Amino acid sequence: MTRRPDSRTGTTVPIEAxxxxxxxxxxxxxxxxxxxAVAGAATASAHGGExxxxxxxxxQQALGHxxxxxxxxxxxxxxxxxxxxxxxxxxxxxxxxxxxQARAALEANQVxxxxxxxxxxxxxxxxxxxPATGMSTGTRTIEPELAGRPDAPxxxxxxxxxxxALLLGxxxxxxxxRPADTPAQLRRRLAQPADRDAQASREETP
Amino acid sequence: MSTLRADPAISTSPNTAATRPWWRRAxxxxxxxLGITALTYPVPEHANNIAWSxxxxxxxxxxxxxxxxxxxxxxxxxxxxxxNASVRHIVTxxxxxxxxxxxxxxxxxAMYVTAALHLLRVFxxxxxxxxxxxxxxIGVAMFGLVIFALFTGTVLKWDQEGYEALGHNVEVANLxxxxxxxxxxxxxxxxxxxxxxxxxxxxxxxxxxxxxxxxHALLVKRHRISPHPSLTADDESTDAPAAEPVxxxxxxxxxxxxxxxxxxxxxxLLAVTFPPPVGxxxxxxxxxxxxxxxxxxxxxxxxxxxxxxxxxxxxALFTILVALPFIDRNPHRAWRHRRVAMTIASxxxxxxxxxxxxxxxxxxxxxxxx
Ligand code: HEM
Numbered sequence: 001m002t003r004r005p006d007s008r009t010g011t012t013v014p015i016e017a018x019x020x021x022x023x024x025x026x027x028x029x030x031x032x033x034x035x036x037a038v039a040g041a042a043t044a045s046a047h048g049g050e051x052x053x054x055x056x057x058x059x060q061q062a063l064g065h066x067x068x069x070x071x072x073x074x075x076x077x078x079x080x081x082x083x084x085x086x087x088x089x090x091x092x093x094x095x096x097x098x099x100x101q102a103r104a105a106l107e108a109n110q111v112x113x114x115x116x117x118x119x120x121x122x123x124x125x126x127x128x129x130x131p132a133t134g135m136s137t138g139t140r141t142i143e144p145e146l147a148g149r150p151d152a153p154x155x156x157x158x159x160x161x162x163x164x165a166l167l168l169g170x171x172x173x174x175x176x177x178r179p180a181d182t183p184a185q186l187r188r189r190l191a192q193p194a195d196r197d198a199q200a201s202r203e204e205t206p
Numbered sequence: 207m208s209t210l211r212a213d214p215a216i217s218t219s220p221n222t223a224a225t226r227p228w229w230r231r232a233x234x235x236x237x238x239x240l241g242i243t244a245l246t247y248p249v250p251e252h253a254n255n256i257a258w259s260x261x262x263x264x265x266x267x268x269x270x271x272x273x274x275x276x277x278x279x280x281x282x283x284x285x286x287x288x289x290n291a292s293v294r295h296i297v298t299x300x301x302x303x304x305x306x307x308x309x310x311x312x313x314x315x316a317m318y319v320t321a322a323l324h325l326l327r328v329f330x331x332x333x334x335x336x337x338x339x340x341x342x343x344i345g346v347a348m349f350g351l352v353i354f355a356l357f358t359g360t361v362l363k364w365d366q367e368g369y370e371a372l373g374h375n376v377e378v379a380n381l382x383x384x385x386x387x388x389x390x391x392x393x394x395x396x397x398x399x400x401x402x403x404x405x406x407x408x409x410x411x412x413x414x415x416x417x418x419x420x421x422h423a424l425l426v427k428r429h430r431i432s433p434h435p436s437l438t439a440d441d442e443s444t445d446a447p448a449a450e451p452v453x454x455x456x457x458x459x460x461x462x463x464x465x466x467x468x469x470x471x472x473x474x475l476l477a478v479t480f481p482p483p484v485g486x487x488x489x490x491x492x493x494x495x496x497x498x499x500x501x502x503x504x505x506x507x508x509x510x511x512x513x514x515x516x517x518x519x520x521x522a523l524f525t526i527l528v529a530l531p532f533i534d535r536n537p538h539r540a541w542r543h544r545r546v547a548m549t550i551a552s553x554x555x556x557x558x559x560x561x562x563x564x565x566x567x568x569x570x571x572x573x574x575x576x
């Protein structure tokens with residue numbers, strides 16, 4: 001094991017053994033204690049809110065699930081939300097008849113139709129929403145995921161070729177501007193400091 | 207210190223001034239006022255290696271993020287009712303902006319990756335040791351800010367992914383009690399939290415990073431670049447050996463610029479090949495989307511022990527990073543002589559990788575309000 005001189009004892013002590021000194025250990029203990037205190041409080045307060053009973057939000061949740069997953073599993077969770085929306089008494093601005101039609105559409109696997117009906121069912125509720133503050137979503141309509149690029153292939157090709165040119169050009173310049181020696185060459189050079197210039201000229205003349 | 211190799215930028219003597227071309231003399235006039243040639247100070251050659259250029263590449267990513275970010279702010283509407291629609295508009299209607307957005311998206315992840323690699327390089331070469339502990343701490347602060355920027359950027363899209371990330375953040379802030387107040391919607395309940403996070407994303411975070419980076423760079427200059435541990439017989443030395451050849455710092459800047467161009471090309475290719483989609487507008491009370499991959503390791507912990515897993519995981523990592531230079535008093539810089547530090551670091555890196563991979567095979571679970 002590597003050793004280093006210890007000023008207090010005048011001897012050498014293993015380095016690994018001195019990695020944590022008593023003073024530092026106290027700091028470490030304080031930090032860890034603080035961390036555990038926060039952690040304890042965190043676990044204690046990790047309780048929670050309940051599921052919403054607001055009708056239009058339940059309908060939005062159904063729409064949210066359908067926007068991400070139109071498989072049988074997605075339809076199933078959406079159906080649960082639709083059922084909740086039909087059961088809740090807090091249904092201001094919600095057209096219950098439309099929600100029922102949406103449920104029927106979901107049962108018939110007509111996802112797009114169900115989405116349209118749900119959106120219509122809550123249109124009055126979302127139109128009456130005040131400007132969003134705090135954590136409010138402010139969501140009025142729920143569109144499906146949008147691809148990150150418009151469907152015009154021509155500019156994409158130009159951009160791809162320009163990018164490739166930059167990548168190659170930049171890499172070439174970075175290679176050209178590389179340091180004069182590799183780390184291995186530097187190591188060899190520095191190993192024989194007295195002989196440095198002679199060695200440099202040897203490397204240049206093959 | 208050894209002498210510089212012959213370099214015209216450095217070895218100009220006043221005697222030759224009359225024979226210099228007119229444009230050189232014009233540059234001299236500018237330089238007398240701005241002192242640009244002061245940048246040709248010598249730096250040890252190993253500082254031009256890729257490993258020692260990772261900090262510079264991170265800075266190049268930051269420049270790309272600022273430029274593309276400024277363009278995006280021209281078209282982005284930071285209010286909940288409009289935010290998602292405005293991003294869709296950016297993608298479909300503003301000429302070329304889908305590409306700018308794609309470069310911004312990929313540059314953010316590139317900056318995270320290069321900052322992490324830079325951190326690892328500084329760790330592996332023991333460069334955080336005396337006298338560079340302060341600069342290590344500035345680095346840790348910047349790393350935290352980079353992660354915070356990734357998080358706020360995700361929220362700005364105001365789609366389900368961003369909103370769920372925000373929900374997690376708010377609940378973790380609640381766990382912290384008063385300490386998390388700023389993240390709570392109750393802090394200023396007359397404005398949307400989106401507007402506050404927007405101000406953090408476009409002003410506070412980049413502003414702080416720029417200020418801290420200025421300090422970081424000044425300290426690198428003041429302490430001089432750390433030695434390459436394998437180039438010196440004495441791996442406890444705080445400086446590169448006097449015998450190591452040097453190059454002007456401008457050569458370093460030149461190489462970083464070239465690497466920055468290559469980075470822009472790579473990000474452009476990613477933006478064309480994998481343009482980031484825009485998800486559906488958010489709905490409260492559902493959890494259907496996984497967060498961005500840099501956060502996956504913390505979310506695996508969350509799946510195991512609940513929301514507080516994020517707090518423990520993130521808290522532990524940053525506590526270790528902050529404490530490192532104070533706990534690790536081993537004066538050696540070569541990894542071979544730092545067995546304890548290397549073992550612990552490998553365990554941490556392996557844990558983060560394994561936790562990340564586990565999340566790749568998991569579907570989104572419900573944690574909020576649990
Ligand atoms: C996030 C943005 C960051 C930027 C833009 C940045 C930039 C730089 C640059 C340009 C250098 C010069 C040497 C090199 O490139 O390797 C440097 C050195 C250094 N950085 Fe960073 N850095 C960042 C983050 C960090 C982090 C996360 C840490 C560690 C926690 C860190 C710790 C250091 C230290 C200790 C040095 C001096 C190392 C030496 O002399 O070899 N930096 N940084």
